[in-house]
Amino acid sequence: MSRHDLEPRPDAADVVRAAGGWDRPLQTFFAQVFWRTEDEPEEGEPLIWVGTEPGEMLDPEAAIAVVAPHAVVPDDLAARLTAAMEATIGVKDSPEQAAVKRLLFGPIH
Secondary structure (H helix, E strand, C coil), X not given: CEEEEECECCCCCCEXXXXXXXXXXXXXXXXXXXXXXXXXXXCCEEEEEECCCCCCCCCHHHHHHHHCCCECXXXXXXXXXXXXXXXXXXXXXXXXXXXXXXXXXXCCC
């Protein structure tokens, strides 16, 4: 899995942090945005979290579109996310990962 932590946009005062990346076991890009809450003022809580289902986001630009309104996105992020995905081509799940995926998502995995 790759994860790229992103700085909140200056105009997003309640955003604590954001991230995007590639999740190899789920074969999906993901995006997260964490907002400051009363219970979690420093760490924040992920009020946006997409890319949690197998194959949910197959395009790095889709993940970037989710975080862009809330975080500063480097110009090369799409290329880095694509490279992370391409680096995992042919990598198979460990027996433990395969068992958990079958448990969570059924026998198609």
